[in-house]
Amino acid sequence: METGQSAPTAPTKEWVLEPETEYRFELDPGTSLAAKLIRGQAEIFGAELVEGKSYVFGYECKAAIYTWQGCTIEIKYVSEDTPMAAYANVHTALEQRRVRALQAIHGSPISDDSVPTEPPRVLVLGPANSGKTTVCKILTNYAVRTGQGWSPILVNLDPNEGAWAVPGAISAASVNTPIATSSPANTLGAAATSAPVTLSSNALLPLFYWYGHKEVKRNALLMDRLIRNLGQNVQDRDEDPEAVSSGVIVDAPAAFGSSTGSGLKDDQRQVLIKACVDAFNINIILIVGHEKLTVEMQRIYGGRMDVVKIPKSGGVVELDHSYRDRVHSYQLHTYMYGLRIEPPPGVTDATLGGEPITDLALAPASLQLSFDDLSIFRIGEESMAPQSALPIGATRSLSEMQPVPVDASKAGSRLVNAVLALLAPPNPDESERYDEEILDLTVVGFVIITALDMPNRKMTILSPNQGSLAGRTAIVGSFEWSEA
Numbered sequence: 187m188e189t190g191q192s193a194p195t196a197p198t199k200e201w202v203l204e205p206e207t208e209y210r211f212e213l214d215p216g217t218s219l220a221a222k223l224i225r226g227q228a229e230i231f232g233a234e235l236v237e238g239k240s241y242v243f244g245y246e247c248k249a250a251i252y253t254w255q256g257c258t259i260e261i262k263y264v265s266e267d268t269p270m271a272a273y274a275n276v277h278t279a280l281e282q283r284r285v286r287a288l289q290a291i292h293g294s295p296i297s298d299d300s301v302p303t304e305p306p307r308v309l310v311l312g313p314a315n316s317g318k319t320t321v322c323k324i325l326t327n328y329a330v331r332t333g334q335g336w337s338p339i340l341v342n343l344d345p346n347e348g349a350w351a352v353p354g355a356i357s358a359a360s361v362n363t364p365i366a367t368s369s370p371a372n373t374l375g376a377a378a379t380s381a382p383v384t385l386s387s388n389a390l391l392p393l394f395y396w397y398g399h400k401e402v403k404r405n406a407l408l409m410d411r412l413i414r415n416l417g418q419n420v421q422d423r424d425e426d427p428e429a430v431s432s433g434v435i436v437d438a439p440a441a442f443g444s445s446t447g448s449g450l451k452d453d454q455r456q457v458l459i460k461a462c463v464d465a466f467n468i469n470i471i472l473i474v475g476h477e478k479l480t481v482e483m484q485r486i487y488g489g490r491m492d493v494v495k496i497p498k499s500g501g502v503v504e505l506d507h508s509y510r511d512r513v514h515s516y517q518l519h520t521y522m523y524g525l526r527i528e529p530p531p532g533v534t535d536a537t538l539g540g541e542p543i544t545d546l547a548l549a550p551a552s553l554q555l556s557f558d559d560l561s562i563f564r565i566g567e568e569s570m571a572p573q574s575a576l577p578i579g580a581t582r583s584l585s586e587m588q589p590v591p592v593d594a595s596k597a598g599s600r601l602v603n604a605v606l607a608l609l610a611p612p613n614p615d616e617s618e619r620y621d622e623e624i625l626d627l628t629v630v631g632f633v634i635i636t637a638l639d640m641p642n643r644k645m646t647i648l649s650p651n652q653g654s655l656a657g658r659t660a661i662v663g664s665f666e667w668s669e670a
């Protein structure tokens with residue numbers, strides 16, 4: 187029956203932001219927020235807002251709308267104390283290197299002799315919750331906004347982050363349109379994982395390797411190897427001069443920047459930083475607000491590259507373990523079902539980072555497979571005897587990297603609800619095969635085992651698409667997920 191009442195409308199408030207200030211917000215679970223730029227210029231971590239469009243945010247998103255020139259937005263706290271000027275200076279320095287690198291490739295006259303000819307290849311380090319990912323996003327977005335045709339490669343080495351895939355992966359993507367912020371379920375924007383998202387103009391085609399755990403300390407050797415693999419793959423890409431000159435921006439895990447709470451020893455940290463520097467041919471190290479780390483990096487790398495400390499933003503939010511676990515679950519849900527945010531009541535023209543909101547819903551498939559159809563491995567673990575049980579003089583390094591087959595028909599396989607990474611096919615040439623090859627294969631997608639039927643030797647798998655999985659190889663880590 188018609189009640190005659192109109193639909194409820196969430197209260198709106200207009201904010202006038204002075205130039206170089208930002209509007210910060212943190213959402214509670216289950217709530218959403220819509221922001222509309224009424225006039226002026228505004229951006230979210232470097233991605234510009236289009237005037238008159240509503241942008242929605244959800245899944246406990248924490249972010250800031252910044253303005254260089256001042257603006258009016260429709261929507262707790264306005265801050266004048268932001269490090270954006272320092273970040274913009276870094277951007278300018280990177281930009282000079284890109285221009286110089288492109289001139290060198292084209293053999294055109296050199297505009298500024300003092301600038302190196304190498305494209306900027308930046309490693310961002312810092313302790314937990316210093317805003318590293320945000321700095322990487324801002325620098326990437328500023329590069330693609332210059333209109334010079336740049337497409338920097340953004341690299342996520344934090345398995346706790348999720349980035350374009352699911353948590354546990356490390357990845358790299360070439361970015362050519364600004365990365366929007368709307369939810370921590372896809373901090374770095376939408377990836378082209380399945381059909382509807384590929385239609386979205388911002389969808390990226392990232393490259394993945396699967397580490398499988400949230401903590402770097404769990405298998406630092408594997409991390410080292412995967413970083414080198416990812417770096418090799420990025421360097422092997424065949425790119426045009428603009429793309430090559432755009433350079434690389436690498437977001438490192440907090441554990442690389444500080445031993446506090448990471449469980450890594452200083453020498454392990456340094457080995458992993460060296461893996462990043464070698465793998466991506468780093469020529470600039472940025473350290474977000476950490477004096478001791480800056481001194482350490484200057485001592486080791488200062489002689490051969492720029493090591494620069496940049497301020498930490500007062501707006502960065504401390505993310506605790508339970509929040510991060512919830513975000514992992516949001517990311518896995520989003521990977522399978524797409525991103526669905528219910529806009530606040532009364533918002534009818536909502537977009538997600540500028541994309542129509544409806545395009546982003548996905549329909550995963552539930553597939554039945556025989557146990558023998560899929561070869562599943564765990565890296566290390568099963569065979570990891572305590573150090574004291576190893577023969578004298580033996581190190582554990584070999585077994586930490588050993589792919590161990592997992593038998594789904596055995597009790598204790600820990601496969602129900604496990605997240606699996608499906609690997610690219612191995613080398614078709616048998617003579618090129620080697621024992622640890624599966625450590626070096628890229629990931630083509632992720633699936634979740636939802637049930638095991640022991641009597642019939644069958645498993646049920648949730649997959650983002652219908653494609654057959656028979657004959658594939660998969661790696662399982664320590665991530666689990668089930669429908670809430």
Ligand SMILES: Nc1ncnc2c1ncn2[C@@H]1O[C@H](COP(=O)(O)OP(=O)(O)OP(=O)(O)O)[C@@H](O)[C@H]1O
Pocket residue numbers: 208210211247248249250312313314315316317318319320321344346370438439440499500501502503504505
């Ligand atoms: N100026 C700001 N205002 C409001 N929120 C912000 C601001 N800058 C960053 N944030 C938020 O703070 C949180 C932490 O930032 P970010 O992920 O960049 O830190 P990090 O150093 O990469 O973290 P990690 O500990 O995972 O390595 C994110 O939710 C981010 O969106």
